[in-house]
Amino acid sequence: MAWILIIASYAILLVCYITFGKPIAEVLNAFGYSSDGVVIGIAIAFLIVTLWTLGEARSQSKFFKKREKVNADLLNKDEQVGSISFSQTFSANLIANVLGIAGWFFLLTDEFAITNGLFLSLSILVIVCLAIATVARIFSSKIMMNAKLGEIVWSLKYVLVEHFVIYGLLAWAFYSYSKFSTVG
DSSP, X not given: OXXXXXXXXXXXXXXXIIIIIXXXXXXXHHTTOOHHHHHHHHHHHHHHHHHHHHHHHHHHHHHHHHHHHHHXXXXXXXXXXXXXXXXXXXXXXXXXXXXXXXHHHHHOOHHHHHHHOHHHHHHHHHHHHHHHXXXXXXXXXXXXXXXXXXXXXXXXXXXXXXXXXXXXXHHHHHHHHHHHOSOO
């Protein structure tokens, strides 16, 4: 199962490079930078996202391990309790994080930024990306783990609180700057 996860991670890295690398490489080549820098930059960004996802998956996996232990104590020892592996939680959270980042790249357009102002557009975009990542996290967990929706949301409580605080502060900072700035 670990090999599948490693191969899937490299496949996601390749898709990210194909999707985002070409436009970024063209811009960097115009300024005299090589495409090797783009590959290194995307690899470092993917490494950061992967490490962040490991923490989120660890939190969710810890909840399911505790739930399995309680269920095993309540049930007869002979009965099998459904097990949710760490790779399932990691995959579900990685999909959600990549979709949130992809939402950022695909939704941030010049027309959107010009119409609303740059910093107001960024604050709206942060909230939209939070919504995309949250919905993707819940549904990918539901599909991969075959657990009840309430259990999934409860297993993600620390991750969701962390995201709402971080993204909320970021959106508030962009919004506040948009009110006091003459730039955006």
